[in-house]
Amino acid sequence: MSVSGTGMMKKEKSGLKLLKLLLMRQTGSRGKKSVTDTLIVGIRTELGETKLRSKVRNAGGKWDRTRKLWVISYTKASGPGLEDRIAEVIVS
Numbered sequence: 001m002s003v004s005g006t007g008m009m010k011k012e013k014s015g016l017k018l019l020k021l022l023l024m025r026q027t028g029s030r031g032k033k034s035v036t037d038t039l040i041v042g043i044r045t046e047l048g049e050t051k052l053r054s055k056v057r058n059a060g061g062k063w064d065r066t067r068k069l070w071v072i073s074y075t076k077a078s079g080p081g082l083e084d085r086i087a088e089v090i091v092s
Contacts (some may be wrong), residue, residue, distance in 0.1 A: 004038055019074070019089045042069030042088035053082055 019041065043061060045052050053070070059080050061070035069087055075084060 007021050011056065039074040040090040041073060041086045042067055042071055042090055043077060043085045044069055044087035045080055045085070052082075052085070056082060 019039070042064070043056050045056065056070040056072060056077075059072060059076045059082065061072040061076075063069075064071045067088065067090075071090060072082075074086075077086060
């Protein structure tokens with residue numbers, strides 16, 4: 001594995017750690033948007049995973065060429081069971 005590949009794995013792991021921390025800090029109080037309502041994540045799919053790509057697209061995902069990820073809100077990703085495919089937490 002190249003050095004850049006190792007860096008990507010570290011970035012993905014740190015993004016998932018951030019996601020877990022944000023979810024643990026969620027308060028869920030009325031009238032306020034929860035962290036998961038505004039959290040944007042990147043879903044990685046492989047070339048031959050057409051059914052998974054369709055699932056992401058149907059959930060409202062948009063393809064981001066620069067990141068080579070499907071970008072979607074966390075709440076929409078957690079609904080159809082895409083949580084285990086989250087590759088990056090996007091901070092906007």
